Amino acid sequence: MNNIIELKNINKYYKSRSGHGESVHVLKNVSLSIKKGELAAITGSSGSGKSTLMNIIGCLDKPNGGSYRLNGKNVLMMSEKSRSAVRNRDIGFIFQGFNLIPALTAEENVMLPLLYRRMSAKERERLARQSLKTVGLSHRADHKPYELSGGQQQRVAIARAIAAKPPMILADEPTGNLDRTSGEIVLEALLKLNASGRTVIIITHDPYVASLAGRRIRISEGSLVN
Numbered sequence: 001m002n003n004i005i006e007l008k009n010i011n012k013y014y015k016s017r018s019g020h021g022e023s024v025h026v027l028k029n030v031s032l033s034i035k036k037g038e039l040a041a042i043t044g045s046s047g048s049g050k051s052t053l054m055n056i057i058g059c060l061d062k063p064n065g066g067s068y069r070l071n072g073k074n075v076l077m078m079s080e081k082s083r084s085a086v087r088n089r090d091i092g093f094i095f096q097g098f099n100l101i102p103a104l105t106a107e108e109n110v111m112l113p114l115l116y117r118r119m120s121a122k123e124r125e126r127l128a129r130q131s132l133k134t135v136g137l138s139h140r141a142d143h144k145p146y147e148l149s150g151g152q153q154q155r156v157a158i159a160r161a162i163a164a165k166p167p168m169i170l171a172d173e174p175t176g177n178l179d180r181t182s183g184e185i186v187l188e189a190l191l192k193l194n195a196s197g198r199t200v201i202i203i204t205h206d207p208y209v210a211s212l213a214g215r216r217i218r219i220s221e222g223s224l225v226n
Contacts, residue, residue, distance in 0.1 A: 151182025
């Protein structure tokens with residue numbers, strides 16, 4: 001099987017904020033396959049449904065209808081505990097807001113998700129240092145987030161996402177809070193990860209970021225647009 005993601009006829013509804021009236025149809029029969037090792041950008045305007053699609057791909061939310069196979073596994077039929085285990089093992093998340101713990105050093109932030117892997121402290125430390133080296137931040141391992149620039153913080157977030165060596169990286173507006181120079185460094189890191197064989201999916205509204213992807217997927221009003 002060459003596809004890491006197989007979505008078929010995905011639908012997602014949300015109840016209106018008032019709780020009355022018709023539900024809002026956010027995703028409409030979305031079918032999408034992404035191959036292993038692909039670099040894909042999902043684009044769309046605010047309210048288009050791209051964040052909802054990202055949450056479903058990342059196993060953070062479930063659709064109201066359709067099927068989803070991740071690495072051949074039918075994740076929608078799993079229990080929440082099993083789905084959480086798949087999410088932790090198969091997906092590395094990078095968020096626009098970095099989501100680093102202020103009281104922890106860069107290395108400690110990278111090590112944090114590895115606690116769920118039941119590995120020794122020595123192994124967690126080795127993987128954290130290795131991933132910080134990958135993003136060029138070995139010299140900042142003992143620094144806390146407030147001692148790092150925005151670009152460096154995002155690179156720590158990338159190191160955290162790749163430390164456990166997941167096959168897929170899901171990046172939500174990874175350059176959204178960065179200046180152009182810092183953004184270029186972060187994008188270069190993501191391109192290198194993809195070149196090493198990882199599947200990278202970037203959710204972005206930035207045409208320049210999308211242009212770097214080998215494949216662009218546009219969503220509008222809940223439907224994929226060719």
